[in-house]
Amino acid sequence: MATLGLILFFLVSFSISTPSASVKDELTAYEALEEYDFPVGILPKGVLSYELDNSTGKFSVYLNGSCTFSIDSYQLKYKSTITGVITKDKISSLSGIKVKVLFLWLSIVTVVRDDDEIQFSVGIASADFAVSNFVESPTCGCGFDCVNVDGRKIKFDDQSLVSSA
Numbered sequence: 559m560a561t562l563g564l565i566l567f568f569l570v571s572f573s574i575s576t577p578s579a580s581v582k583d584e585l586t587a588y589e590a591l592e593e594y595d596f597p598v599g600i601l602p603k604g605v606l607s608y609e610l611d612n613s614t615g616k617f618s619v620y621l622n623g624s625c626t627f628s629i630d631s632y633q634l635k636y637k638s639t640i641t642g643v644i645t646k647d648k649i650s651s652l653s654g655i656k657v658k659v660l661f662l663w664l665s666i667v668t669v670v671r672d673d674d675e676i677q678f679s680v681g682i683a684s685a686d687f688a689v690s691n692f693v694e695s696p697t698c699g700c701g702f703d704c705v706n707v708d709g710r711k712i713k714f715d716d717q718s719l720v721s722s723a
Contacts, residue, residue, distance in 0.1 A: 586605070587601060587605040587607075587608040587619050588601060588605070588695065590608065590610055590617075591644075594644050594645065594646050594647070594649075595646055595647050595671055596644075596647075596649070596669070596671060596676075596692075597676075597689055597692035597693055598692070598693070598694070598695050599691070599692030599693055599694050599695050599696065600669065600676070600692050601619065601640075601695055602621070602625050602627070602636055602695055602696050602697065602698050603695045603696070603697050603698070604621055604622050604625070604697075604698060605619055605620065605621060606620045606621060606622055607619075607620045608620065610644070614643065615643045615644045615645050616641070616642075616643050617641065617642060617643070617644055618639055618640070618641045619639070619640040619641075619654075620638065620639055621636060621637075621638050621639075621640070621698075622638070623638050624636065624637055624638050625698035625699075626698065626699070627696050627697065627698055627699055627700055627701035628701050628703070629696065629701045629702060632657055632658070633657070633658035634655065634656070634657055634658075634696075634701075635655070635656045635657075635658075635663065636654060636655050636698075637653075637654040637655070639654055640652070640653065640654035640655060641653045641654060647670060647671040647672070648668070648669070648670050648671070649668065649669040649670075650667070650668050651667070652665075652666055652667050652668060652669065653665070653667075657678070657680065659680070659683075664680040664681075665680060665681075666678050666679065666680055667679055667680060667681050668681075668684075671689065674688060674689050674690070675687065675688060675689065676688075676689055676692065
């Protein structure tokens, strides 16, 4: 009888001291982006994990390796680790993402959302795009121009692409 009481004590203690956290309690990197009003498509598919300090907004995102792809006339490179500071509608001190402009690779240092547009800044210049272009995450290697299982190409909707200097 004492053994049964001891087992019940441990079971009750364990269930009280262990939080009943479900998988849904921890956000994915993509869901965390949405919490700050950014679309998931500013990160490529394949994020392994991330760290976020909610008090400072400092974050690190970890990919399986470096990632390159093209979207329209832009070539993008993501390092295996991306860092920065995120607040609602703004990512600053960004490190780990580059865009090829003409023949130069420039670091994207700031991303700002303003209503239905997202502005990517390389410091001396910036480009604005419709948020609708980032509803889906691009795939490393092919971006939005990937061949699916049926052999058909999946194309990026460039109708809503808007850029400015």
